[in-house]
Amino acid sequence: MKKIIFSLLVALSSVSAVQAADANAGKEKSVTCSACHGPTGVSASPMFPNLAGQNDAYIIKQLKDFKSGARTDAMMAPMAANLSEADMADLAAHFSGLPSANEQAAASASTGSSTDAAPVSAPAAGNVEIVASTPASAIYAGNVAAGKDKALACAACHGADGNSLVPMYPSLAGQSANYIAKQLADFKSGDRNDPVMAGMVAALSKEDMNDLAAFFAVQSKNAGTGESNEVGHKLYIGGDADKGVTACIACHGVAGKGMKQAGFPSITGQSKDYLKKQLASFRDGSRGNDNNGIMRNIAIKLSDADIEAVAQYITSLK
Ligand code: HEC
Ligand code: HEC
Ligand code: HEC
Incomplete structure (x- = not known):
């Protein structure tokens, strides 16, 4: 008997040693x-x-x-x-x-709804706000008409219809509402730093943010008008296996429209200046509001030449 147990233990430990x-x-x-x-x-x-x-x-x-x-x-x-x-x-x-999934759901049900603990499956830090089977009305939690009035304050920089004419200022038209609302909340909390935007959001309530996000999300974004770039194109669709850079296409999509449900922003129609600034800020960590460092981990592996090339390519996406 002892012998059997002993050989079982040896067998077990060697199995785990093999898998390591x-x-x-x-x-x-x-x-x-x-x-x-x-x-x-x-x-x-x-x-x-x-x-x-x-x-x-x-x-x-x-x-x-x-x-x-x-x-x-x-x-x-x-x-x-x-x-x-x-x-x-x-x-x-x-x-x-x-x-x-079933065990996690059962566990959160049995801990009761009286606790204010987030459900087990809640996205980390609420950053990637995935909407799952939520109806469209809940995705656009805000009120488009109310957002239109509130957006007057934004027009000088982001354009009346969310298409910015100034390279320093990003376009907001057609961007996913949950991404816009998240950025506004991040500017307010200081998770994303920008002196201009910090002032703009200081007085905004959550409702204001949702309304503004809803308004800009339903505007149509101008197509990119930049020239393509071969090196940037390769990096965008294939990444760089040697450097360990994940292809941008995986999250921002073939046409750069992003994935609303996963909180991956649309990056089309932005100026090259803005794109370069964001990539450089993720790289040096001065922008650190990306959930789990998802963009910082990518940008840190990009050279100046990579950033130049991929930003140029993105401006050509329609
Ligand atoms: C005086 C100019 C100015 C005004 C007015 C302004 N913004 Fe901005 N906004 C900026 C700048 C500059 C940035 C880019 C910050 C950076 O480089 O990170 C920005 C960034 C943003 C972003 C992030 C976009 C992205 O793609 O990540 C959102 C969302 C935004 N602004 C919404 C608003 C809203 C809503 C208003 C009105 C309530 C507003 N802004 C008013 C200058 C302005
Ligand atoms: C694994 C998913 C993923 C991959 C791959 C990825 N991104 Fe992103 N990217 C994100 C997320 C998520 C954000 C928004 C972070 C936040 O919440 O502010 C973002 C934000 C951005 C922004 C800022 C957008 C804005 O409006 O400010 C740019 C520019 C960008 N990514 C470019 C790239 C490029 C170029 C690549 C490829 C080299 C790439 N991304 C690869 C997920 C990804
Ligand atoms: C940008 C979103 C995204 C990210 C990030 C991602 N996945 Fe996936 N994963 C998917 C999608 C979409 C599928 C389903 C693919 C299909 O339809 O065949 C999938 C499928 C899988 C599957 C197959 C599951 C099955 O039941 O067949 C595995 C395993 C997996 N992913 C592991 C990973 C691991 C490990 C990572 C991190 C290193 C990862 N994924 C990162 C989107 C993603």
Whole structure:
């Protein structure tokens, strides 16, 4: 009997030695994944699968397939491209060890609604405000007509219809409402620093922010008029595997329109000056309001020449 237990233990320890997967390391590596798959592996958007409680061997196989191209997905390909086998094993150990979506829902139900704790599947820090099955009226939580009146104060810089004529000032037209509302809240809290905008938002209530966001979100944005750039195009659609830069297309989309549900902004129709300034600010950390450092982690790997090229390319997106 002792002998059996002993050999079982040896077998078990050698299994874990072979896998050598580290769930804690996986947790750290999963920061980039959480924007889409949720911080607890439960996605808040119907477009992204849950990973919590999934079998680890299955997760590893999918990641390998995304990397090799055996399974194709425009979002997952660049995510998997930079993962080593050890990364995949660590990530799989992390996600497979998390309670499943049902278990997480049951746990939050049984802790009762009297606590003010956020539901387990709430996006981290409320930054990536994923709207899931929320009806359109709730996505545009604000009132467009009220927003129009309030937007008079913004017109001098952002344009009456949200299309800015001055390169320093970003266009807001057609931007996702949740992204605009988040930026306004971040300027107010100081998570995003800009002396001009800090003054503009100081007196805005949450309702004002939602109304303004709703108004600008339904304006149509002018198409980009810049010239394309070959190096920038390559970086945008393919990333840079050597430097570990995720392709911009994964989150900002083929046409730069972003992904409203995931909180990824539209970046079309912006001036090259504005784009360069934002990328440089993410790179040096002076803009640090991106959830989980999602943009800082990318920008830190970009050279000045990369920023110049990719910003030029983005101005050509229609
Ligand atoms: C930009 C959004 C996005 C990010 C970031 C992202 N994923 Fe995904 N992931 C997706 C989408 C979309 C799918 C579904 C692909 C499909 O439809 O085939 C997916 C599918 C998967 C699957 C397959 C699940 C299944 O049930 O078949 C795994 C595993 C996975 N992702 C792991 C990861 C890991 C690990 C990371 C971080 C390194 C990550 N993903 C980052 C969007 C994303
Ligand atoms: C005096 C000029 C000025 C006025 C007026 C102004 N803004 Fe801005 N706004 C700016 C500048 C400059 C930035 C870019 C800050 C940076 O570089 O990070 C900006 C950025 C923004 C952003 C972030 C855009 C993005 O793509 O991330 C939002 C949202 C915004 N402003 C909304 C508003 C709203 C709403 C009003 C009116 C209540 C307003 N602004 C009034 C100058 C102005
Ligand atoms: C994994 C997803 C992801 C990838 C990949 C990604 N971004 Fe972003 N990007 C974001 C998010 C999220 C934000 C908004 C952060 C915030 O909440 O302020 C953002 C913001 C930006 C902004 C600022 C927009 C504005 O209006 O101020 C620019 C410019 C930008 N990204 C360019 C790029 C470029 C260029 C690449 C490729 C080199 C890239 N991004 C890759 C997710 C991503």
